Amino acid sequence: MLTDHELRARLRRFWPGGVRWQAPMAALTTLKVGGPAQALVMPGTRDEVTRLINGCRIEEIPCHIIGGGSNLLVADEGLAGLVIGLGRNFAGIGRIGEDQCGRILVEVEAGCSLAGLLNWCADSALSGLEFAAGIPGTVGGAVVMNAGAWGREIKDVLASLIWLSGGEAVRKARPELDFTYRCLRRPDDAVILSAVFTLAPGDRAAIRKLCREHVAARRSRQPKAYGLAGSFFKNPEGVAAGKLIEAAGLKGIVSGGAMVSERHANFIVNTGNATAADIIRLMELVQARVWEVHRVRLEPEIKIAGGVTEKAAG
Numbered sequence: 001m002l003t004d005h006e007l008r009a010r011l012r013r014f015w016p017g018g019v020r021w022q023a024p025m026a027a028l029t030t031l032k033v034g035g036p037a038q039a040l041v042m043p044g045t046r047d048e049v050t051r052l053i054n055g056c057r058i059e060e061i062p063c064h065i066i067g068g069g070s071n072l073l074v075a076d077e078g079l080a081g082l083v084i085g086l087g088r089n090f091a092g093i094g095r096i097g098e099d100q101c102g103r104i105l106v107e108v109e110a111g112c113s114l115a116g117l118l119n120w121c122a123d124s125a126l127s128g129l130e131f132a133a134g135i136p137g138t139v140g141g142a143v144v145m146n147a148g149a150w151g152r153e154i155k156d157v158l159a160s161l162i163w164l165s166g167g168e169a170v171r172k173a174r175p176e177l178d179f180t181y182r183c184l185r186r187p188d189d190a191v192i193l194s195a196v197f198t199l200a201p202g203d204r205a206a207i208r209k210l211c212r213e214h215v216a217a218r219r220s221r222q223p224k225a226y227g228l229a230g231s232f233f234k235n236p237e238g239v240a241a242g243k244l245i246e247a248a249g250l251k252g253i254v255s256g257g258a259m260v261s262e263r264h265a266n267f268i269v270n271t272g273n274a275t276a277a278d279i280i281r282l283m284e285l286v287q288a289r290v291w292e293v294h295r296v297r298l299e300p301e302i303k304i305a306g307g308v309t310e311k312a313a314g
């Protein structure tokens with residue numbers, strides 16, 4: 001691990017802008033756990049993102065990308081190196097044209113929140129993304145996770161994207177992209193810079209109404225908790241992970257400040273003072289018990305970053 005002094009010296013070679021040191025990741029994630037980022041930068045333009053990513057590669061600085069932090073569990077040890085936060089500083093939206101069928105193509109920078117995008121769509125009377133109303137996080141996070149609800153996924157409305165990989169920004173059209181359930185398969189170092197969505201002209205009021213209905217339906221189903229991410233485990237083929245967890249008698253079990261939600265068993269929540277270690281212990285306990293009872297292996301949908309537990313969980 002680089003010392004702060006070494007990291008500062010390397011960052012100075014390519015980044016003249018501001019840096020936050022020892023930034024608490026708990027404040028940047030919806031689970032509200034995890035230690036600090038050694039250094040955090042929130043770039044505002046595509047050039048800045050590119051400079052940061054390429055600089056880290058050349059200077060051999062470990063680098064982590066975070067969007068809205070709504071699908072991310074950061075280890076208590078925190079994250080060594082640079083965390084690049086793609087958020088509201090990097091959130092432009094613009095119409096770029098029409099396809100042959102008269103549908104509107106809209107390009108969105110990765111840090112734009114889905115909520116912000118949906119508002120823009122409703123104002124612009126453009127339909128297609130209503131299914132995503134109420135999903136927290138950014139466009140970049142939603143593309144990487146192939147976020148979805150109500151039987152629709154981001155891949156269904158995506159026309160193309162630009163990712164930065166190996167120092168090159170490359171546009172990939174939808175047919176070139178390999179999406180699976182809650183996953184975009186991509187090179188390990190690929191950072192999504194922007195995405196183009198295909199939307200249809202629609203009715204402003206109808207778009208808003210459908211979004212409101214989706215948000216209300218979510219509120220009635222999801223747990224209320226101090227901290228939570230989305231569904232903790234991927235649904236195994238043909239069965240809901242929550243049903244397996246509930247049938248294994250695990251609703252309400254706790255590990256320190258972490259608990260399997262009483263309301264929806266596929267949520268592990270932070271009741272107020274959970275550590276990342278509490279959540280990981282509970283995750284492993286649930287996996288072991290579901291295997292014993294159902295002989296099904298549950299795979300985490302959330303991503304785990306940092307510490308000895310670092311793995312691409314899903």
Ligand SMILES: Cc1cc2nc3c(=O)[nH]c(=O)nc-3n(C[C@H](O)[C@H](O)[C@H](O)COP(=O)(O)OP(=O)(O)OC[C@H]3O[C@@H](n4cnc5c(N)ncnc54)[C@H](O)[C@@H]3O)c2cc1C
Nearest residue numbers: 067068069070071137138140141142147148191192229230
């Ligand atoms: C209450 C609640 C409800 C939810 N409901 C749903 C739901 O219905 N459906 C659903 O699919 N999900 C749901 N989620 C999960 C989550 O909101 C989605 O997975 C979301 O798309 C994650 O986006 P994010 O910006 O928060 O990503 P983050 O949590 O910040 O990051 C997730 C992963 O993506 C990577 N990443 C983020 N941005 C980029 C980028 N630009 N380039 C490369 N990698 C990147 C990160 O490194 C990390 O590995 C829910 C979460 C919560 C808290």
